Amino acid sequence: MNKKHLSVAAFAALVISANGFAETSEKLETSEKLEVSEVSEVSEVSEVSEVSEVSEASRFALGAKVGTLGPGLDLSFRVSDKINMRLNLNGGSVEADGEEDGVEYIGSLDAQTIGGLIDYHPMGGGFRLSAGLYNNGNELNLDAKPGSSNNNVEIGGDFYDISDANVNTNVGFASTAPYLGLGWGNAVKMGSKWRVSLDAGVLFQGSPEAKITASGDIRDSNGNAVDAATFNSDLQEEEQNLNDDLKDFEVYPVISLGATYRF
Numbered sequence: 001m002n003k004k005h006l007s008v009a010a011f012a013a014l015v016i017s018a019n020g021f022a023e024t025s026e027k028l029e030t031s032e033k034l035e036v037s038e039v040s041e042v043s044e045v046s047e048v049s050e051v052s053e054v055s056e057a058s059r060f061a062l063g064a065k066v067g068t069l070g071p072g073l074d075l076s077f078r079v080s081d082k083i084n085m086r087l088n089l090n091g092g093s094v095e096a097d098g099e100e101d102g103v104e105y106i107g108s109l110d111a112q113t114i115g116g117l118i119d120y121h122p123m124g125g126g127f128r129l130s131a132g133l134y135n136n137g138n139e140l141n142l143d144a145k146p147g148s149s150n151n152n153v154e155i156g157g158d159f160y161d162i163s164d165a166n167v168n169t170n171v172g173f174a175s176t177a178p179y180l181g182l183g184w185g186n187a188v189k190m191g192s193k194w195r196v197s198l199d200a201g202v203l204f205q206g207s208p209e210a211k212i213t214a215s216g217d218i219r220d221s222n223g224n225a226v227d228a229a230t231f232n233s234d235l236q237e238e239e240q241n242l243n244d245d246l247k248d249f250e251v252y253p254v255i256s257l258g259a260t261y262r263f
Contacts, residue, residue, distance in 0.1 A: 058262060061187035063197050065258020070094075070111035072256065074197065078188035081124050086117040086132075096142060103153050107142035107169075113203075115179060121186055126195075130181045136205055140171040152221045156234025156241075161223060165216030171246065174206035179254065187260035195260050203252040210242045 063074035070092030077085045096107045117132030144167040146153060151163040181201015189195075212235055220226050 058190055059188060061195075061260045061262040063187055063258050063260035065197060065199075065256045067199065067256025067258075068252070068254055069113050069203075069256065072258070074187070074258070074260065076119070076187040076260065082121045084119040084121070084128075084186070084188055086119055086130075088115040088117060088132075088134075089113075096140065099147050104145045104147050105142045106145065107140065110137075110139045110141070112137035112139075113177075117179065119183075119186075124186075125189075126184045126186050128183050128186065130179070130183055130199065130201060132179045134177045134179055134203060136173050136175055136177040136203070138173050138205075140169075140208075142169045142171075143167070144169065155231075156237035158230075158234050159221040160226065160231070160234075161219040161221060162214070162216075165214060165218045167212065167214045169210060169212050169242070171208050171210045173208050177203045177205045177252075179203050181254060185260060188262055193262045195262070197256075197258045197260050199254060199256045201254045203254050205250065205252050207243070207250050208246040210239060210246060212239045212242070 059078045061074075061076040063076065065072050065074065067090075069090040072088060072090035075087045079085055090111060090113045092111050094109045094111070096105065096109050098105050113134050113136055115132050115134035117130050119128045119130050121128045144153065144162065146161075146163050151161045152159040153162055153167075155167070179201055181199055183197065183199040183201075185195050185197035187195055187197065214231075214235060218226055218231060
């Protein structure tokens with residue numbers, strides 16, 4: 001920069017008259033000040049832009065985890081130093097096969113939840129309190145078959161032969177479920193890009209609702225054809241008994257462990 005201004009000054013001294021030198025010198029000094037001012041302003045704008053870009057880039061984090069709601073993904077967004085917003089998606093299917101009281105059950109628990117959460121970090125660190133709302137698509141489907149020792153199963157207090165029939169039980173949950181919990185990990189906090197995430201809370205899913213249906217050739221314990229009205233009455237009684245038993249499962253425990261990456 002200095003060499004450039006010296007050449008211009010020398011050239012100006014050759015082409016101007018002695019009485020115009022002072023005026024030209026003043027113009028050159030003004031030009032230098034303007035250039036320095038412009039460089040300073042550009043530098044300041046560049047620094048502000050870089051800080052702004054870093055700040056914006058640090059507002060988001062993506063996480064993966066496993067837990068009682070199944071495998072899941074988290075997308076976190078920093079609102080302030082103590083408050084983050086989080087979108088949580090979970091899904092998966094678990095086999096629910098087994099035998100109980102001489103009845104063989106074949107089925108699956110299909111998990112599908114989508115939630116919006118607010119994470120509050122009271123001390124600005126990893127510890128957080130979380131609250132939100134989930135769309136709850138969890139569902140349990142079970143098909144009942146006679147066990148290896150007996151073809152008869154008890155339905156509503158009476159015994160039936162269902163070896164050539166299908167008895168299905170479907171258990172659904174409230175479609176909207178509030179969530180409260182606590183956890184550890186601030187995914188969008190400045191510092192390390194990788195962090196551990198832990199959640200422990202409860203999903204208020206309401207009383208599960210069971211529906212039992214039957215199809216096929218259903219007979220009584222002696223192998224005779226059954227009266228449809230009697231069987232349907234027993235089926236409704238069995239359904240009501242199951243729903244009464246499920247009333248204790250209004251709250252579902254949520255525990256998960258995962259890792260997050262800030263980008």
